[in-house]
Amino acid sequence: MAETTTQREYWNGDAGERWARNQRSIDAVFAPLTEILFTGAALRPDAPVLDVGCGAGDCAIRASRVLGGRGRVVAADVSGPLLAVARERAALEALGGAPIGFIEADAQTHAFDSAVFEHVISRFGVMFFDDSVAAFANLRRALVPGGRLTFLCWRPLAENAWITVPRAVVLPLVPEPEPSPPDGPGPFRFADPEVIGGILAAAGFLDITVEPIDRDLRLGLSGGAATGEAADSAARFVLELGPVSRLLRDQDDEVRERARTAVAADFARRAEAGGVQLGAACWLVSAMR
Ligand SMILES: C[S@@+](CC[C@H](N)C(=O)[O-])C[C@H]1O[C@@H](n2cnc3c(N)ncnc32)[C@H](O)[C@@H]1O
Incomplete structure (x- = not known):
């Protein structure tokens, strides 16, 4: 990202549009990691939840279903395009669950209601703050005493084959x-x-745990597809989203097409049983107010 681009601009520009367009495949690819997040968070029915950097709403909708009719979910994001998708999906997919209030807000500074949430959760939405200590102190204030923060974030690039390959x-x-x-x-x-530990401790959190998580991700919408299709879909996924897409941000269509063809050819050699699977490495982080 160019130094002059703020996170708000980035997630409201081309990146936000790409994430919004690919919402279905993002949720399918990250599904094994979402399971880990929800198992780790162990949300309790009726206990209010705040989802930070909620993107297109997958985790907020799932939390709404876990909580049921008497719970409450607030889902915050800076991205207008992603929140638009999230609101549309929730109207169809969260029926009967806890109501979800989607808000366009910077989680670092937004004045959330104090001491109301039993859980703050995030799937890869807390790594983008200018001042992480201030941001986590702000999120801590939103938790009830004894409430928990649970989030997923990436381990180093070198440990994530789905990006390095x-x-x-x-x-x-x-x-x-x-x-x-x-x-x-x-x-x-x-x-x-x-x-992570230093920032969370400085923000006032207690009982901080950071657990390594390794999972293979099936890239793209490749389940059951022929090898060529699976490789194309997986190549599109990695080139539209995440760190590899950033390499191509300022490149013209010809370079993008060469990159797509080269990655699809590499993935075709790796595809097995109609899909391309590569390893992902994350931290599951938990901390208490
Ligand atoms: C990698 S995406 C993850 C989105 C979603 N949690 C998911 O897993 O699909 C990061 C999200 O964090 C949001 N974000 C970045 N900075 C933020 C901030 N300061 N406050 C709230 N949301 C933020 C972005 O707009 C984006 O939706």
């Missing part, structure tokens, strides 16, 4: 990317578990 194919086709500062907002902001 296509990245290695694309790198020779584009100019050398600028290294991103490890302490700036971005997907690998919390790659180092000591950083």
